[in-house]
Amino acid sequence: MIQSTGASSPVSPGRARCMMTSNMCGCREGRYGCTAVSTERCSVSTGLRSWMQPKQEGEFLIRHARVAPPAKKCAFVLTRDGRPVKVQRTIFSECFYTMAMDELWKATGDPRYQREAVEMMDQIIYWVRVNPTGLGQPQLSGAPKVDSMAVPMMLLNLVDQLGQDDNKMSRKYAELGEWCSQQILKHLQRDGQLVLENVSKDGTEIPGCLGRQQNPGHALEAGWFLLRYAIRQRNPELKTHIIEKFMVQPFHSGWDNENGGIFYFQDADKFCPTQLEWDMKLWWPHSEAMIAFLMGYSETKDPNLLNLFCQVAEYTFERFPDMKHGEWYGYLNREGKVALSFKGGPFKGCFHVPRCLYMCEELLKALLVAS
Amino acid sequence: MIQSTGASSPVSPGRARCMMTSNMCGCREGRYGCTAVSTERCSVSTGLRSWMQPKQEGEFLIRHARVAPPAKKCAFVLTRDGRPVKVQRTIFSECFYTMAMDELWKATGDPRYQREAVEMMDQIIYWVRVNPTGLGQPQLSGAPKVDSMAVPMMLLNLVDQLGQDDNKMSRKYAELGEWCSQQILKHLQRDGQLVLENVSKDGTEIPGCLGRQQNPGHALEAGWFLLRYAIRQRNPELKTHIIEKFMVQPFHSGWDNENGGIFYFQDADKFCPTQLEWDMKLWWPHSEAMIAFLMGYSETKDPNLLNLFCQVAEYTFERFPDMKHGEWYGYLNREGKVALSFKGGPFKGCFHVPRCLYMCEELLKALLVAS
Numbered sequence: 001m002i003q004s005t006g007a008s009s010p011v012s013p014g015r016a017r018c019m020m021t022s023n024m025c026g027c028r029e030g031r032y033g034c035t036a037v038s039t040e041r042c043s044v045s046t047g048l049r050s051w052m053q054p055k056q057e058g059e060f061l062i063r064h065a066r067v068a069p070p071a072k073k074c075a076f077v078l079t080r081d082g083r084p085v086k087v088q089r090t091i092f093s094e095c096f097y098t099m100a101m102d103e104l105w106k107a108t109g110d111p112r113y114q115r116e117a118v119e120m121m122d123q124i125i126y127w128v129r130v131n132p133t134g135l136g137q138p139q140l141s142g143a144p145k146v147d148s149m150a151v152p153m154m155l156l157n158l159v160d161q162l163g164q165d166d167n168k169m170s171r172k173y174a175e176l177g178e179w180c181s182q183q184i185l186k187h188l189q190r191d192g193q194l195v196l197e198n199v200s201k202d203g204t205e206i207p208g209c210l211g212r213q214q215n216p217g218h219a220l221e222a223g224w225f226l227l228r229y230a231i232r233q234r235n236p237e238l239k240t241h242i243i244e245k246f247m248v249q250p251f252h253s254g255w256d257n258e259n260g261g262i263f264y265f266q267d268a269d270k271f272c273p274t275q276l277e278w279d280m281k282l283w284w285p286h287s288e289a290m291i292a293f294l295m296g297y298s299e300t301k302d303p304n305l306l307n308l309f310c311q312v313a314e315y316t317f318e319r320f321p322d323m324k325h326g327e328w329y330g331y332l333n334r335e336g337k338v339a340l341s342f343k344g345g346p347f348k349g350c351f352h353v354p355r356c357l358y359m360c361e362e363l364l365k366a367l368l369v370a371s
Numbered sequence: 372m373i374q375s376t377g378a379s380s381p382v383s384p385g386r387a388r389c390m391m392t393s394n395m396c397g398c399r400e401g402r403y404g405c406t407a408v409s410t411e412r413c414s415v416s417t418g419l420r421s422w423m424q425p426k427q428e429g430e431f432l433i434r435h436a437r438v439a440p441p442a443k444k445c446a447f448v449l450t451r452d453g454r455p456v457k458v459q460r461t462i463f464s465e466c467f468y469t470m471a472m473d474e475l476w477k478a479t480g481d482p483r484y485q486r487e488a489v490e491m492m493d494q495i496i497y498w499v500r501v502n503p504t505g506l507g508q509p510q511l512s513g514a515p516k517v518d519s520m521a522v523p524m525m526l527l528n529l530v531d532q533l534g535q536d537d538n539k540m541s542r543k544y545a546e547l548g549e550w551c552s553q554q555i556l557k558h559l560q561r562d563g564q565l566v567l568e569n570v571s572k573d574g575t576e577i578p579g580c581l582g583r584q585q586n587p588g589h590a591l592e593a594g595w596f597l598l599r600y601a602i603r604q605r606n607p608e609l610k611t612h613i614i615e616k617f618m619v620q621p622f623h624s625g626w627d628n629e630n631g632g633i634f635y636f637q638d639a640d641k642f643c644p645t646q647l648e649w650d651m652k653l654w655w656p657h658s659e660a661m662i663a664f665l666m667g668y669s670e671t672k673d674p675n676l677l678n679l680f681c682q683v684a685e686y687t688f689e690r691f692p693d694m695k696h697g698e699w700y701g702y703l704n705r706e707g708k709v710a711l712s713f714k715g716g717p718f719k720g721c722f723h724v725p726r727c728l729y730m731c732e733e734l735l736k737a738l739l740v741a742s
Binding site for chain 2: 067075077078079082083084085086087138140141142143144271272273274276277278279280331333334339340341342345346
């Protein structure tokens, strides 16, 4: 019996492609493109420039990411020469494609990239809000009707991305942004005591472990997406609400008081989660938590949030970076020891770490300037 | 970001259905049916009889397991009232359905059950050897052309099941049995030094971590399937070869000399596997190892194999059973501590434990009688 086979490949330290299988991850490549262009544009990380070639990467994506153009479904994994290896029946590869195209448009000014971004964005909205059949997921009569927090989170992040420095896009997706924020807020359950990953379509708790599932790092990531939304909306009540419910609460629920670090999964009733990796400490919840608390502190100057940022940062920088070869490990066991020694794999690409370092550096610089 | 969501439910100790989501696992239910009927037939476990009702379970499967009859694809998970929740794009749910139907035929003598078993078996053979498109897996140009050991293993187990006490079926599937054994033997690679889970269609090693993947418990399970085949074939050279290559070697490669127990995944070149759970100790590799070594000892009287059985049994019975509430835990961490406290979940059903206990009891009884 095989329970699961996460089939992709470790990569050499500091390299973003899976050299050992000759494959690359389309979804991750999207994030990669976005982060690469973003860092390039803002000139914060000149060390990265030598091996990042955003325009070539963008052209590669345009040529190869879609599995059967003109249809818009994108591959999750591609071979190095651009043939699709794996397609997911979700919207996420397409979202990262959109993100990469929009960043590329902002970096180069080439309108073709913006057209690509907007066309894909509108297709994603159609899948999410009108008709999901194009995603290829069969509709089964016993499958629970569930709203996962990942979908509106991802879309809210895209609304932010496309609307940044672009009033026209900001107006185009204003209603969508409001819808996304309401959809995410639906996941705050049990009289506002906790964030659940999956709720019913009408925003109630669903039975079973799927309904009880918590993912503290995900709640924190949703937290800073929502906080940016509240900032754009100039809504101080929403800001306060989000910091409390999507940052402070999930952190206190998810922090391992015995060993430090943020648990990957939890069960709202303290049963054992069904994910084998539930008690592991992953790099990305810690990256997202640092962004969330630093952004929260920048907005409120509440010293408690700065302390939480420091608590996460201390654990993170002590445990995750490989001080000898560079880059971060991705997966620690419950006790905080490295459990998987590769730096890039099926899900750990060049996305969360540079986004975290870049955003935290920007936030800290602004705080220094203001002080 | 969510890396994975194994969505199903813990169950109460000693109960085989997922009470908390009202769902049950079709694939597991097939195994369950098979084990239930098997134990019923052989009257080894009267304690189980009170809650196992094989005929009702069989009728439930006939009515509900297939997603869109007369097509033969079966659900992997059903609701308690029989609606499909999840369908896998593999042959395994259908294999367990076949196994359950065949056992039910042998227990009841009702020819309808045998007809069901044989019709499904022939469909599975068509998917595997002629045309897999009915399984619903899209053919992607970059996807590696890979043979997984799980497929011929499962089929060889079915050949054994259907042919047992049935000369007609034994003859019908004789060629298939030979084909399966050859397919499994293809996975012995690197000059016979190790068993790889995935090889190319023509039996060579494939590049990347997918090609380097080892699963010692799976090799041991394949080992005793092959050993039974060699016994039926009265082939002593094959017996010796299998015991060495599919039992002793994978065990010595997979045993954790520091903490005890069999690792879940390994990499043939000692790189870090990409599966987050690679260093966990799961109940089923230990169950399968006990069967393998006891069967090997029964055949050869080699005391080394008895010692290996004892080594695995000692670890297993010390760590996995819940001495207070009964049943076995399924998932220990690297150090052998319980990592997930439920007794039944998305993949741990009522299959490996009773099969192991029943088969080991039968083997030990026969050894006692013979001595």
